[in-house]
Amino acid sequence: MTDIYDALVIGAGMAGVAAATKTASKGWRVGIVDALPYGGTCALRGCDPKKILRRGAEVVDAARLMAGKGIDTGGLSINWEDLMKHKHGFTDPVPESMEQDLKAHGVETLHGVATFTGPTQVDVGGTPYEAAKILIATGAVPRPLGFPGHEHVIDSSEFLNLEVLPPRIVFIGGGFISFEFAHIAARAGSAPIILDRGERPLKSFDADLVELLINRGSDAGVEVRRLTSVTAITKSSSGYTLHTDIPGTSDTSGARQTLQADLVVHGAGRVAELSRLNLEAGQIDHGHHGVKVSGHLQSLTNPAVYAAGDAADTAGLPLTPIAVIEAKVAASNMLKSATSVPDYAATPTAVFTVPELVRVGMLEHEANDSGLNIDVRYTDTSQWYSNYRLGETAGAAKILVDRDTDLIVGAHLFGHGYAELANTISLAMKHRLTTRQLKSTTAVYPSTGSDLSSML
Template identity: 80%
Template structure:
């Protein structure tokens, strides 16, 4: 027997949930399916639990910065087990509450691996389902690695569930996951090492600020080895030996734990997209700019599962999913607005970007003013004992509009939200500087950065 829906959403992360609720609110019969607990990577295995663990690292780091300035930080440490329980206090109830919320919004909730059996049909745990429209919002998984011994690595989900943190941790890859987790681990007493194949990690961020982040991380105990590839890994009686190649020179290092931080790819393997006549590649389902599959027009895709122009971020995935749902409901071809989307690496302090990189701005032909400010000695940093802080804001001289902003410092992720609003809505730097901010606050520093 086949059950029929107006929309069947594959993937119960934030994007899939947003689209399902939007479509159901109009009276469509909607179902959502996932083989994993409802909530997706961000809520259960990524952004949210990561930042809960980061809080412990923030507290330890903040106390150490104030050592000799009125705070005795001696003996202050992270109890990893207690911190992990605090994390579970958020993540464990989330799947149930999210599923109940979907049901309250008249979305039918299904569990199991979804596999297409035709252009308009799915199989879930032996039951066949048909739908007029499908949304693929399955997210991403760690990129497959092919060097001998790769099976010894754990992924980000495993790290976020570790019962104990060992002293020697190696992160393979120089991206978000490696840097964020390494900064947490260092404050928790481990000695993390990041191995990156390139000359500069975090390639989508301003290179000048990345160097400052690496320096600040080194002071906290995070080691970064560049131009270093893993050739193979062997298990030993006391852990693992990681054999590497650094610019042609072989070397090795010992580890108790090795974490995969070498990127992610779309999670499409189990869908059998060939049966659905849906075209796809390494970057996801091949969709038009309005998120409709190029080869099967009843299928849409959003987030990390689609090869869109958007950044691989949860807020972007949610926007895409809502636009996809609207396009299905109204038979329109609306394109998501990706303008001024900020992104951050939540190290300590954080590194943030919105808009163009400096070289992109110069190459664009715009009349660029690069406003570089060292904020390390400013009151906001002095107050907390921080000695690292830099901003680089790119302004079009002809229009006085911000075209890019790059910030490294405590609290600068929140500050970037204000810059993003200004960029998206066309506020000039003069208009931003004319506003009266709460003082003293990081927000009140913005006018001086401009």
């Protein structure tokens, strides 16, 4: 006999949990299923554990910045085993805690691989289920690497569970994962190298500030090699050999080089995790970027199905807060048969290196291409008091202001604590506060937040 739900959520990450609890709160019979422990990437294998490990890197870096300024750094180091235990203190209780919370909200919890057997039918471990509405919130996985020896590469989840941090680490790809983990590894005593096949890493961030980050990372021991593609990896008794290609220019021929490593980490992008869903049986159109949905997150080909987060092909950034927003909108639309759309305006995003790199809104070239009358307000904050007191010598802000409206259309920040500053800017952008209004606000002094008026 087939169990029938009003809504079935596939994926027990932050997005899936948000949708399940919302629909259950309205009296629907709701089930949620996942083959992995409940909690999803962010809580278990991404944002949260990463930032716990980053704390160790912050402490070490902060002490080193104050060397000779009253702080004795003799014997300063990260005990990786103890830091990892600290991380596990947070992540280990999450699955059970989250499942109990779902049950308390009336959600029925299932475990196993979910596969579609029809437009509204799903099989979980041999047990059939049917639902009037189905939400796909299965997240993303590292994209496949096609070169020989790719099986020797570990992913970000495995890095976050390393019992020992080896001395020579190579990160493939110049995105968030590579930079954040490399900055942690460098402060923990490793010698990390980031290989990026393009000319500029972190392409979705301001180019000028990315260069400042690369220089600051270099001072901390993070090496970035550009225009370098991995063609193969071979294993030996002493570790791994990476075979790389470096393209030539009009004046030089290309080159092939080898690189030795104890550990190779995948940081070359992620793709929607749809591989086990058998979407064809569910009559669900999908592509490389996820389930193809309308603006209100309903499948273009199966009206019973919705998708949110990294599993959905939407305009939203691949961020946990965006996934949660989309899941709540999808749940509301399922409940009301409505067509509300997510609001992506002024979404801040950060690379949590040490210090962090942050973006809100348009890049400079995007603002110029849009035809806006832009005032680019660039400030070198490296010598400002808020950095001086830390011993920090790197920091900058680039604020893009529409001269016609005095509204911020883009903000790019590199510096200690600037992720929190970006939240204030995001609020101002979302609610259309002008720079004059922001500058008229009295901030706590001295604080990083008080720097905003000077950046404007």
